[in-house]
Each structure stands twice: as C-alpha cells, then as structure tokens.
Amino acid sequence: MKANQLQVNQIQLNIGGVSILKDISFSLSEGERIGLVGPNGAGKTSVINCITQFEKRYKGEITFANKLLNKENPQDLPKYKIIRTFQNLGLFNELTVLDNFYIAAHQSFETNLKNLFTLEKNIKKEAQKLLENESIDLDDMISDLSYGQQKIVEFLCALIQRPSVLILDEPAAGLNDFEKSRMIEMILMKQRELNFSLLVVEHDVNFVSTLCQNVVVLQSGELLCTGCPEEVFQRKEVIQAWIGESNG
Numbered sequence: 001m002k003a004n005q006l007q008v009n010q011i012q013l014n015i016g017g018v019s020i021l022k023d024i025s026f027s028l029s030e031g032e033r034i035g036l037v038g039p040n041g042a043g044k045t046s047v048i049n050c051i052t053q054f055e056k057r058y059k060g061e062i063t064f065a066n067k068l069l070n071k072e073n074p075q076d077l078p079k080y081k082i083i084r085t086f087q088n089l090g091l092f093n094e095l096t097v098l099d100n101f102y103i104a105a106h107q108s109f110e111t112n113l114k115n116l117f118t119l120e121k122n123i124k125k126e127a128q129k130l131l132e133n134e135s136i137d138l139d140d141m142i143s144d145l146s147y148g149q150q151k152i153v154e155f156l157c158a159l160i161q162r163p164s165v166l167i168l169d170e171p172a173a174g175l176n177d178f179e180k181s182r183m184i185e186m187i188l189m190k191q192r193e194l195n196f197s198l199l200v201v202e203h204d205v206n207f208v209s210t211l212c213q214n215v216v217v218l219q220s221g222e223l224l225c226t227g228c229p230e231e232v233f234q235r236k237e238v239i240q241a242w243i244g245e246s247n248g
C-alpha cells in the first residue's frame, strides 16, 4: 500500500460565526488522483485554501509526509512541492508563454544573480519539453491562444514547479468536450512522466469519473461520502446533492 502524502485531519473552519467546514478528513496517497466535488458553496475551494495555507483560520491538522503544514505560509508551500492552480486563469495575458513559465518557476526555485542564467536556460528547456506535441510556441502571446490552449499552459506552468502534490481548481471549466478529453489525456500522460499526486476540484461528473480513482464529496461544508467514482456517483444522496444540480 502506498504511503499517505497529504493528510487532512478534522478540519473545521468558522468565519464570522458561520461554519464553513465541519470536521473534514481525507488523505491523498502517492500517485493517487482524487476528485473533490460537491455543489456550489459546498466548501471545496475553502478546503484547498486551508491545505495551501491561504486560509489560516481553520482548526485541525494538515500534514504532508508527516510534517505539519499549519504554521507554514502559502508562499512556503512550493518548498513542499505542493502546487496549486486557481479557478480563474492565473496567466499573464500580455506576456509570452515562456515568460509565464519563468514567472511560475521563479515562485518555486530559489533564484539569485549567480544562478539566474543557468536557471532560465533550464526552465526554457523544460518548458520546451512540456510543450512537446502541442501546437503552442514559447514565443506565443497568451492573449493569442485559445481558451483551451491557455488552460493547458496554466497546467504546464504548474508542472514546471515539479509538484509532488498538484491541486487543480476547475481545470475543465469553460472547455468543450474535445478540450476536456485532451486535458484528461494530458494530465494522465504528464502524471506518468512526472509522478505527482493530484487533488482536483471539478464540477464535471464525466471528467472526474474518467480522471480520478477516488472522490471526496462535500455538501454544506460536511463530508458527505468518499469512494471510487463508479460507486459514489450512483448513490442517491450524491445524485440529490450534486449530480442532479451539475447535470441539470
């Protein structure tokens, strides 16, 4: 059995007297792909904000490889190789694809004037490799790419930071069916090459079922159930709480 990499232990989050998360626990093992799902307002983004320490007002414990993350700052998380994307594209539109790779990589790697040149040369090489088989050039402006291509660049910018744990917030949002299949293919291919574990927040049932081995379902800040998608997505309470709404 693979070791748990990321452990979320009895997370509670109260803001202004409102209970946002109630005793949420789950774990992500090495190489595992988990979908974090649930209706709007269920608490999915709040969970990943707690994991990545953007939200510090929670109670409970979050550990990575048995190290407690609670006291870390969000900017320290790349040191653990926990990398996240955001719901809205986190790219710089008026810059090139390569510039966006540089910016992403500089968040994760220590740069000083001495290693700047070598680092940038290596980033360029890695970026070129990540873009293999894509009809996207390093010199392309982000604003000239289609939305689907921008989502792929965003994903690859997360990969250049060499994640152990990759947290994707709605990677399929706004994509058409063809682009969604391409995105799944690309995530699976890159995971085989680079060996990260994946926590993905997504509303698309088919996307999650195809990509993830397990799902964690939230409803109104509570953990409704966990299990493999085939089993969980058949459950009456999940259909009522989420699938009816997201397919409706």
Ligand SMILES: Nc1ncnc2c1ncn2[C@@H]1O[C@H](COP(=O)(O)OP(=O)(O)OP(=O)(O)O)[C@@H](O)[C@H]1O
Residues within 6 Å of the ligand: 015, 020, 038, 039, 040, 041, 042, 043, 044, 045, 046, 047
């Ligand atoms: N900083 C905050 N202050 C007060 N309430 C908040 C804050 N952040 C989130 N909430 C509330 O917490 C609940 C959960 O929000 P959250 O964004 O985590 O849900 P979600 O499952 O990610 O929703 P969606 O699918 O719409 O993105 C919502 O009712 C939201 O209004």
